[in-house]
Amino acid sequence: MAGKDVDSTEVLKAGSAAPSIKRRELVAGLVGLSGAAVAGSALSASTAPQRISLDPTRAPGASTSALGNRAGGEQPKRIPLGIISLTPLQDLHGTITPADLHFERHHAGIPAIEAAQHELLIHGMVERTLKFSLADLKRFPSVTRTCFLECSGNLFTNAPEQTTPQMLCGLTSQSEWTGVALSTLLREVGVRPGAKWLLAEGSDAAVMTRSIPIEKARDDALVVYAQNGEAIRPEQGYPLRLLLPGWEGNTSIKWLRRIEVADQSFMTREETSKYTDPLPDGTARQFSVVMDARSVITTPTYPQHIEKGWQEIRGLAWSGRGRITQVDVSIDAGRSWQPAVLQGPVLPKAHTRFTQPWHWDGQEAEIQSRAIDETGYVQPTAKQLLAVRGPGSVPYHLNPITAWRVAPSGEMFYRGDAWE
């Protein structure tokens, strides 16, 4: 098991707090420091003088500050690759992605927007065309919701075995978002009978646009201005983004400036030439916007090096269709599966952390995970996906079971996929 036996002499030296009170006063007198700085420092002073310079109890620490920083040795980073940057999934714990590590996907870079000048126009098939400032929007009833956002192109196909979870599928992140329900704004403008679609438009240089069915807009769409407690970051749409829980990330239009209500889809570039799924028969899936259930093991994975004995297999699972109900883990390359523990609360359309203890015996092995959501959908193998989508498939909406191999040396490797 983890943990080192300690010899009893060392323990006796460490002592307990109670008897150290007198020694503490003695040391305070000897070194001539103020009481606050040396209170309790007798422990190290009297038992381990050779380690004084390494002992953080020997000197007063740093002061409070207006803003904290990460520890020097803890510097998780996104990997920026042109129009995307990837979240370091293997470095993270729990389910919240720190805002500065949330993945990015831009279609023409991050616009610099003056929040005080920014407005959201809602027009088209409405009773009242209205423009909302950010201050206006903040006066409406607010809604807070934790959910994932995933880019539809979230798979590095034909990846080498030296691939981290971040490189493989780091285009998924999770935040606690706050804003106004889009349904509230639609009631405010008064949607006319016959309206079926909305156009959402961003104020980036791509003027990114997507058509949204009015049912989704009325169901759980939000217009959000906050992320993980603070204002949305510029790369996430500051000051305003649409948030469509469970849908492919690009539909959650960033830098949102305009919503037009109409009786049909706008058939923008992003739903005709882009973000469609070509099929083997020459046709293509369109508006395949709901992200299917998926899971990925985040540890142990490449480039970790594990030791024999107990580990914990940890990962994330999520589904755009609702709650994750089960995650199975295999330690024998998919021959047998065991249900993992799901960390609660399990929220709909949200990253769910799963864990599974694993006693590694030092032999070559392959670990996998598969997610099951409340619709009964089971995450497919790459082979199953390939059979449906065909070998010429673009890497959109691919959510294969991912495998990681451990070599007898303890080195972990990505196992590769069916696209190789």
Place this chain on the structure above:
Amino acid sequence: MAGKDVDSTEVLKAGSAAPSIKRRELVAGLVGLSGAAVAGSALSASTAPQRISLDPTRAPGASTSALGNRAGGEQPKRIPLGIISLTPLQDLHGTITPADLHFERHHAGIPAIEAAQHELLIHGMVERTLKFSLADLKRFPSVTRTCFLECSGNLFTNAPEQTTPQMLCGLTSQSEWTGVALSTLLREVGVRPGAKWLLAEGSDAAVMTRSIPIEKARDDALVVYAQNGEAIRPEQGYPLRLLLPGWEGNTSIKWLRRIEVADQSFMTREETSKYTDPLPDGTARQFSVVMDARSVITTPTYPQHIEKGWQEIRGLAWSGRGRITQVDVSIDAGRSWQPAVLQGPVLPKAHTRFTQPWHWDGQEAEIQSRAIDETGYVQPTAKQLLAVRGPGSVPYHLNPITAWRVAPSGEMFYRGDAWE
């Protein structure tokens, strides 16, 4: 209602995305920029040439990056006041406190700890004395939990009416924490019969120590290494802190290095001379460690300036004894109360966001909130608290109902408290 009427000419100018495709090509030719940079920029070019310099769609935006930054105009800050720094509650949304804004309370500053050298010793009334490195601890089953931490001294008494929620009670914050259940580690070392208390000791220069009943240790205590997805920040105890959900912050020993198991309380300084509550009869409450239910309105509050019409009253409520079941809001200085909306999921021992629409008619008014938790406890008024604790009470464990006054000008002020 919020939102501006827009005249129809302006709307027609804004147009829809579909007809702009040809104009887009034209503009690309005219300005000689690459396709990616100007895609879709025709909208502004053709309809609002006078606003070109303000229009973020006219130029490609900033690139992706390894680490995001806040928008220039959004710079929430803690207020550092010597040994504490306060969370800007009035600037935050939802329930998660960004890690760099989590409140601080240090007893001898923030020690600089080399994580690779750091160990947790567990000894005393145990079968096996063990030392755990950080790597050891990360191999144990992990637990993720979202909960608040509040300093027991979280009230600025006799505060002037120009007081923000941050200054008044910014010593409460919330994170998603990840670590090992302390009960897991206690099973690992084997607690001997008769053991009733633990001593938890930090490796700061105060060698901060608290006695923890073994029931709490076995119930929901965690030894945590992560906060909001990433490694704990240095000021929160990097690399390791104890986390006692619902208990006063100082018991969640930071920079945790030692746990000693014993058959009685250690009666450290922090539970004898400090962190006790003197009572009018000359005695003092000791080990009053569970934080009672509390709420605070975070907006509108000083220094906001509100306008007539609809606003939303928003705030946070929490209880160290379990879930918040109800938050009442009064807009008439406590004469009548209405239950607010609680944003789900409502987690035990966690900040819970409440909201309540308010139509302000322009008259002087006073808004208040009171929390009720699952034990049936109702947050008291300052007067009720004062009657029990006496006027000489130190500001520990004070959780009075807080009132905010709006002047006819729309200016918001803190109403003051019974300690004035």
